[in-house]
Amino acid sequence: MNASARPSEKLHPLPSPYLLFLGDATEPAFTKTAFGLRDWIPERCVGEWACAEATVSTGLPRLTPREARARGARGLVIGVANVGGIIGERWVPLLVEALEAGLDLVSGLHAKLADVPRLATAAARCGRALIDVRVPPPNIPIATGRKRTGKRLLTVGTDCALGKKYTALALARALAARGRAVDFRATGQTGILIAGGGMPMDAVVADFEAGAAEMLSPDAAADHWDVIEGQGSLLHPAYAGVSLGLLHGSQPDVFVVCHQPGRERVLGYPDYRIPSIAETIELTALLGRRTNPAIRCAGVSLNTSHLNPIEARDLLARESGQLRLPVADPMRPGREFERLVDSCLA
Amino acid sequence: MNASARPSEKLHPLPSPYLLFLGDATEPAFTKTAFGLRDWIPERCVGEWACAEATVSTGLPRLTPREARARGARGLVIGVANVGGIIGERWVPLLVEALEAGLDLVSGLHAKLADVPRLATAAARCGRALIDVRVPPPNIPIATGRKRTGKRLLTVGTDCALGKKYTALALARALAARGRAVDFRATGQTGILIAGGGMPMDAVVADFEAGAAEMLSPDAAADHWDVIEGQGSLLHPAYAGVSLGLLHGSQPDVFVVCHQPGRERVLGYPDYRIPSIAETIELTALLGRRTNPAIRCAGVSLNTSHLNPIEARDLLARESGQLRLPVADPMRPGREFERLVDSCLA
Numbered sequence: 001m002n003a004s005a006r007p008s009e010k011l012h013p014l015p016s017p018y019l020l021f022l023g024d025a026t027e028p029a030f031t032k033t034a035f036g037l038r039d040w041i042p043e044r045c046v047g048e049w050a051c052a053e054a055t056v057s058t059g060l061p062r063l064t065p066r067e068a069r070a071r072g073a074r075g076l077v078i079g080v081a082n083v084g085g086i087i088g089e090r091w092v093p094l095l096v097e098a099l100e101a102g103l104d105l106v107s108g109l110h111a112k113l114a115d116v117p118r119l120a121t122a123a124a125r126c127g128r129a130l131i132d133v134r135v136p137p138p139n140i141p142i143a144t145g146r147k148r149t150g151k152r153l154l155t156v157g158t159d160c161a162l163g164k165k166y167t168a169l170a171l172a173r174a175l176a177a178r179g180r181a182v183d184f185r186a187t188g189q190t191g192i193l194i195a196g197g198g199m200p201m202d203a204v205v206a207d208f209e210a211g212a213a214e215m216l217s218p219d220a221a222a223d224h225w226d227v228i229e230g231q232g233s234l235l236h237p238a239y240a241g242v243s244l245g246l247l248h249g250s251q252p253d254v255f256v257v258c259h260q261p262g263r264e265r266v267l268g269y270p271d272y273r274i275p276s277i278a279e280t281i282e283l284t285a286l287l288g289r290r291t292n293p294a295i296r297c298a299g300v301s302l303n304t305s306h307l308n309p310i311e312a313r314d315l316l317a318r319e320s321g322q323l324r325l326p327v328a329d330p331m332r333p334g335r336e337f338e339r340l341v342d343s344c345l346a
Numbered sequence: 347m348n349a350s351a352r353p354s355e356k357l358h359p360l361p362s363p364y365l366l367f368l369g370d371a372t373e374p375a376f377t378k379t380a381f382g383l384r385d386w387i388p389e390r391c392v393g394e395w396a397c398a399e400a401t402v403s404t405g406l407p408r409l410t411p412r413e414a415r416a417r418g419a420r421g422l423v424i425g426v427a428n429v430g431g432i433i434g435e436r437w438v439p440l441l442v443e444a445l446e447a448g449l450d451l452v453s454g455l456h457a458k459l460a461d462v463p464r465l466a467t468a469a470a471r472c473g474r475a476l477i478d479v480r481v482p483p484p485n486i487p488i489a490t491g492r493k494r495t496g497k498r499l500l501t502v503g504t505d506c507a508l509g510k511k512y513t514a515l516a517l518a519r520a521l522a523a524r525g526r527a528v529d530f531r532a533t534g535q536t537g538i539l540i541a542g543g544g545m546p547m548d549a550v551v552a553d554f555e556a557g558a559a560e561m562l563s564p565d566a567a568a569d570h571w572d573v574i575e576g577q578g579s580l581l582h583p584a585y586a587g588v589s590l591g592l593l594h595g596s597q598p599d600v601f602v603v604c605h606q607p608g609r610e611r612v613l614g615y616p617d618y619r620i621p622s623i624a625e626t627i628e629l630t631a632l633l634g635r636r637t638n639p640a641i642r643c644a645g646v647s648l649n650t651s652h653l654n655p656i657e658a659r660d661l662l663a664r665e666s667g668q669l670r671l672p673v674a675d676p677m678r679p680g681r682e683f684e685r686l687v688d689s690c691l692a
Contacts, residue, residue: 145583145615202553209552209587235636237491240594241555245587269491272636283632290581290618 015075034079065101085110108189143210150220170330213249299326361421380425411447431456454535489556496566516676559595
């Protein structure tokens with residue numbers, strides 16, 4: 001991440017550079033956190049480490065905790081998730097080894113590191129920290145609704161897991177490349193690990209949700225941009241409340257709708273159709289207006305990872321023509337993406 | 347509360363009959379919980395008790411804990427709140443006296459009873475329970491979005507604190523009086539104390555908000571009604587996420603909009619206008635449709651406590667004509683309210 005796009009570390013400083021731990025993963029889908037860190041902060045990832053039985057690799061050098069420490073690592077990040085979000089029994093001896101090598105442990109799992117007695121004991125013995133980034137700070141206020149200074153951009157989705165984080169990171173990087181003062185504001189565990197700080201919006205008590213979003217992007221200089229990672233979807237049957245609290249508290253001036261072409265049903269909710277992009281734009285503007293009457297849609301981010309370059313370009317052009325808005329895939333740099341950035345800044 | 351409208355005690359059984367504790371209150375606004383219990387479950391309130399300096403009274407007999415115990419009380423309810431929701435230092439000796447007299451303590455404050463060491467010690471010594479109703483159960487699932495059997499009614503508001511709980515209680519009682527199988531489903535601390543169970547929606551972690559609402563009104567017989575107490579407002583700058591999670595998880599067939607005529611600004615948010623009733627109806631239907639496409643507005647509940655009977659009747663008639671919906675004040679029984687009940691059942 002560009003220095004000027006590096007987030008404030010006031011909220012949640014983390015011990016990077018990281019050694020990425022892949023556990024006993026044999027399925028890349030469970031190591032998205034490690035891949036996210038490799039993709040977005042390679043300069044803060046010294047290598048990877050795993051149980052002997054793991055078959056997944058990020059392509060980074062395989063290092064023991066001692067070797068990683070010698071190369072400057074300060075923390076081992078659990079870059080793998082299993083169903084249930086628990087700390088694997090087979091991981092524990094390796095995590096203890098990392099503590100003994102002088103690394104702090106960092107986790108975004110639901111389970112808390114300190115709840116594993118062997119980790120708590122080893123951390124105390126070695127004088128090392130156990131850091132759970134999915135724990136909200138204790139002092140979140142109720143939202144005030146007061147308009148804050150500075151510019152804010154929020155990515156919103158037609159569903160979960162389709163590119164809101166990558167889109168926000170790409171837009172933050174692009175604004176920084178154009179010389180703007182910008183902070184990426186993370187709202188989920190991988191984003192927080194990438195940014196070194198943020199707010200785990202899904203773990204905040206509901207009454208404080210909008211207040212947590214207000215806390216995440218405080219008053220800033222008039223020309224400063226906060227680019228805020230979206231969560232869920234306003235039409236998600238389980239998570240819409242999270243999305244609405246984040247929208248209200250973020251008070252975005254600009255939003256970008258993220259969508260995966262071809263996904264027709266909400267992930268894990270086969271009875272629920274994915275809302276259209278147009279419907280999502282309209283609803284976001286309607287609800288967002290409450291805390292920022294000037295809210296507008298700057299364009300659309302499509303996740304075209306399943307298409308070849310020509311199919312992708314055709315699709316982006318077609319959708320852009322229909323919606324009369326810039327439509328780009330931030331993972332495919334080029335004219336479309338620059339138009340989307342122009343529109344955000346317009 | 348009519349027996350058939352008595353809520354299921356599966357979720358959160360509470361030790362009633364109650365002795366209502368008014369602390370050192372000199373201001374009725376801080377004893378709304380005690381008044382709510384007196385108004386809605388007088389048959390479960392044996393009396394009141396307070397510090398010597400208190401000047402507020404519910405009108406119930408003033409009893410010591412020992413006298414209350416002799417008249418059948420099983421729990422002392424903290425019926426007073428102070429700014430900050432903490433347990434008053436001067437209350438503690440009296441609360442210890444209640445434990446010694448054989449009463450459990452029940453509280454809906456933010457502060458936890460067991461966090462006061464003298465209460466924890468006395469409860470352990472006397473073998474009594476300290477019950478905080480604002481603590482959600484530990485096993486709330488993520489919402490499934492699956493349509494449940496039975497009928498559901500949700501009260502929704504144009505703001506906080508204007509009659510959503512009283513409206514839901516009055517409608518539940520009216521449905522019971524018409525012979526319907528009905529449960530009042532409480533979502534806030536006073537409602538939970540009245541009902542003996544419920545879900546403190548504002549204290550649930552955001553990711554589980556809609557799941558908590560699903561848990562609160564489980565599958566029921568096709569002709570059974572759950573009448574669900576609303577929270578906040580979909581246009582509230584701080585609490586809209588709570589309201590949306592509750593709306594999605596409740597899957598209401600019918601909603602009733604609650605409003606206080608003359609209130610023009612959101613309570614505590616002078617920069618935010620109160621949304622109109624029509625706007626609230628439209629937005630609730632738009633968002634509620636996602637989990638129940640058959641959702642409809644049955645009418646409006648106006649809090650006319652500040653008006654005389656003639657002014658109130660004129661206002662109800664005028665609003666009803668404008669909105670083309672039944673409009674009633676549930677605290678003023680009569681033809682208007684019966685029309686609202688008819689419309690809920692239509």
